[in-house]
Amino acid sequence: MSNAAVAPLARAQELAGGAATVAVVAAVLIVLGAVAGEVDPVIGAFRNREVTPDLQGAANLFNAVGVFWLMALPSFLLAGALLDLSKVLDEYGKGQFFTLRASAHVRKAGEGAIWALVFKIVASPTIVSWITHEGRGFIWRMEPFDLGLIAFAAFVMVLGRVLEAAAKIKQENDEIV
Numbered sequence: 001m002s003n004a005a006v007a008p009l010a011r012a013q014e015l016a017g018g019a020a021t022v023a024v025v026a027a028v029l030i031v032l033g034a035v036a037g038e039v040d041p042v043i044g045a046f047r048n049r050e051v052t053p054d055l056q057g058a059a060n061l062f063n064a065v066g067v068f069w070l071m072a073l074p075s076f077l078l079a080g081a082l083l084d085l086s087k088v089l090d091e092y093g094k095g096q097f098f099t100l101r102a103s104a105h106v107r108k109a110g111e112g113a114i115w116a117l118v119f120k121i122v123a124s125p126t127i128v129s130w131i132t133h134e135g136r137g138f139i140w141r142m143e144p145f146d147l148g149l150i151a152f153a154a155f156v157m158v159l160g161r162v163l164e165a166a167a168k169i170k171q172e173n174d175e176i177v
Helices: 004-037 042-047 055-093 100-131 144-176
Strands: none
Touching: 004 042, 004 055, 042 055, 055 100, 100 144
């Protein structure tokens, strides 16, 4: 490899290694923010004295905890997608660019982000509405920004599949040589 290619490659590896750490930190911050932001139903159940030592109080607590998990789930899924990306960046930081493992994590990150958006837009609001008896239909909470994120996540997922195919071809070529 020429010297002109080695310097940018070394810099890319450094950036990838640092970005892997940042992705993990971001995932942790997202989880902490989701817990802090969505814990209100549970705190409210205690504050309003809906949690009592009888069956109704247990049901109220179960309901509040269920709403918490449903509303926080999209953030947890997004944090998981970031952890998948951190694994990719860690591989790249080690100089392993065209591996099946790294490519699979790119695909998984895209899939995780899509699932996070599905839960944010449709599943969580709908199920919470059913639990709280506010409605019985499907609820869509989609903003134009969410549509852009869906497209972005889908492209990341497709990119992962392309990289997987490229890694398989590279693996076959390496076996021949």
